[in-house]
Amino acid sequence: MLKVIRMNPIPYSMMFLTVLLSACLQQEDTQITLIKSLTKKGQSPVIQGDTAFFFYTGNAKNASIVGDFTGWQPKSMQKIIGSNIHYHTEVFQPEARLEYKLIIDNSWKTDPLNDDSCITDLGFNSEVKMPEYLEPEWIYEDEETPGGALYQFNLESKIFGKTRPVAVYLPSGFEKEAEYPVLIVHDGLDYVRRGRAQLQLDNLIHKQVIVPVVVLFVSPQERTREYRDDLKADYVRFIEEELLPYAVSQYNIKEKKDVRGVMGSSYGGHISLYSAVRYPDKYKYVAPFSPYVSIEVLESLRGSNSWKKIYLLHGTYDHLDKIHSSVASLNQLFQSMDNYTYVEEPEAHNYYFWRKHFAEVLKYFYGDC
Known part of the structure; x- marks a missing residue:
């Protein structure tokens, strides 16, 4: 039986913090390029071990994250002073799959740095899949399978x-x-x-x-x-x-x-x-x-x-x-x-x-x- 360990957000590793701070002095296009390089060809969040790092970069007075891991109650993302980078961290089990959205100045939207999304009754949500999450095995078409x-x-x-x-x-x-x-x-x-x-x-x-x-x-x-x-x-x-x-x-x-x-x-x-x-x-x-x-x-x-x-x-x-x-x-x-x-x-x-x-x-x- 699996049990989820919920932990409070933890600080970035020194490497991530150094990279993010260096981005504070860059132009917005450079920041986006940098964040995308960190997130493996545009994939966000960045996952290291059991920790997921969520980013938002853009002109926003307020940025929050909301999803399965917040009980669908908004959590404020932290902003690096002097930059337009907002971030949030969560610790998940390695098999977790969860859905979320960003709230940017009161507007709910999918994560622009995350290509993984899913359709719901209320529109699209972004997805975070931890490294040991297993996709369903039997949901894909097989040309050799006769249909009922x-x-x-x-x-x-x-x-x-x-x-x-x-x-x-x-x-x-x-x-x-x-x-x-x-x-x-x-x-x-x-x-x-x-x-x-x-x-x-x-x-x-x-x-x-x-x-x-x-x-x-x-x-x-x-x-x-x-x-x-x-x-x-x-x-x-x-x-x-x-x-x-x-x-x-x-x-x-x-x-x-x-x-x-x-x-x-x-x-x-x-x-x-x-x-x-x-x-x-x-x-x-x-x-x-x-x-x-x-x-x-x-x-x-x-x-x-x-x-x-x-x-x-x-x-x-x-x-x-x-x-x-x-x-x-x-x-x-x-x-x-x-x-x-x-x-x-x-x-x-x-x-x-x-x-x-x-x-x-x-x-x-x-x-x-």
């Missing part, structure tokens, strides 16, 4: 009185007479779009890392109410009484018994746990990622031990206190159970973290199914 079929459609729901967006994944070579494990993925269309779920499934199945599996990707329409509050019972009924029967009938799916899985992130983790409590004879594999858990569901989990496998994922840089407390409660509860896996890594509350472990859950659930 992904059917996206709106299903009419009598329970909700309206249509709902869903998707069904059938593996390459799907046979109507064969039995397949079924996995339910909450916030499913986000996992398809942002988690590269179909590509990961195709690669893992083609390489025979997992057995062929059928996946139902389900997305909410009123997320908080359906995943946490007053509509959660209707939501899981919709899956059990409407979506699953429709998929079985429409695509001639024969579900393999006692290996149905369910997974989701954040509130999606909550509804995954709730589903397993509500239908303990149906859901045998459960994977909550960075989950919130209510007292109601937590109490229902106590004494339950009907599941075959549990995979709990937590990012130590999660900015939500309720996630940390939920994970701590779940970890304490699950420790006495057989076939329980707890993974804690120096990352945060986002799909770039979760998509890496989508493949790990598939291997854990269906690598030996």
